[in-house]
Amino acid sequence: MAQIETRAHGDIIELRLARGPVNALDPTLCTALRDALAAAVRSGAHGIALTGGPSVFSAGLDVPYLMSLGEDRGALMHAWEAFFGAARALVASPVPIAAGIAGHAPAGGCVLALCCDYRVMARSPDAAKPFRIGLNETQVGLVAPEGIQRLLRRVVGPHRAERLLVGGLMPTTDEAFAIGLVDEVAFVDDTAARAIEWARSLSMLPRHPVLETRSIARADAVDALHPRHIELERFVEAWYLPDTQAALRAVLERLGKPR
Template sequence: MLDLIQHDDIHELRLARPPVNALDPQLVKLLREAVEASPGHGARALVLSGSPGMFSAGLDVPALMQLDRAAFRVFWGDFFGLCAALARAPIPVVAAITGHAPAGGAVLAIMCDYRIMARGAFKIGLNEVQVGLSVPECIQMALRRLVGTYRAERLMVEGAMLDAEQAHVVGLVDELVDTDLVVARAVIWLGELLGLPPQAMSATRRMARADLAEVFADPARLPVDEFLDGWFAPEAQRSLAALVARLKSRG
């Protein structure tokens, strides 16, 4: 479900939940714990990766639709906790976007320091509106940091999915490389960063990311109940049920 690959003191956390690395309660919990524990296990930097052609398809909607409100609240608290762990990580984190990254997959990438995406017909974006969900303000803020206020508004309100080239043009991702080079390039980028004077680099990084870190300073105060209200609203439930039906029809 989650593989750890060590590139010396750069640790790669590779999502390994076939077929699409969908984020269910167990994977989210494992990933949160791994991100939080990595510095204590000797990691000086992290790479978050997926499988060739698929970074993560986002939330495992069929599994999550089976949860009652109490269980879903626990899951969403863990998901916000994972976002906080990435946003506030004391070590640099690169998203090695090895393929498609809709919705929750895009959220994970947005929280990282840097994003390297596979070149080609892969899609990325916060398309929550398409399935009847709103994007929480803490996640909206993280996207605004990357692409600017108006561009973020247009992408989120429309639930737009961008291909890799479009995502690069607007600043949602920082680099494009061939699929089989994404992880290697992430390791090289982090190695160059770690080669800088460490105290100066870390202090500057901490100041530069202070706005994002502040938003996620207390995961318990993030709008979990507000998101739950939206998830269980009739409009969202109809849209999510239709999505599950489409997924089942694809086999």
């Protein structure tokens, strides 16, 4: 079964994350996303909608898979390279991308959303269990690389980004909208349609001015994910620190996964 479902809506292409149950990002899914983006652009897409869910847009990196790699630093490096490859493909897309977030988007899921031009997020149908989005890395023993922090700062501002990053906070949909982390709130069943409509609205404008203006405006986002701002080797080494491993094992216990 394809891990990315591609649907054409005229000249807007929807790419739906389809790795059940929670679209956890392993190398296969990340590579499939990068390839699907390239194929959409080659097909002449004027815009892209990246969707996922319901309930979970993407739960972020596949922690059980990553922990199963043990001391194999090469395999761990490959997994993270695949993730950042997908993120770079999103942020450097030559056409606008809107994220339709029909559920939770923690950690890597939030990164994918931040790499898009526009974010439509669903409000949970259960007010007692609101959907949340954010970079909760510190809560699971990780440090978000400088480049990822730059992506958040450009969207919500430096002081608010600091508060969110240091605490590993996960705002609700309404809180995220209030601080500009998401651009629009919709019903769960409408998030994809709203993302598609936003991309279509840009496609109706004069194409060259839109794409040139966008390229200038997003140069800082593209630069944020340059390898010098990620320092992947340093990040992978930190993965094996005792407190990080302890926090990650606690995540596996909460998920009911064997260590």
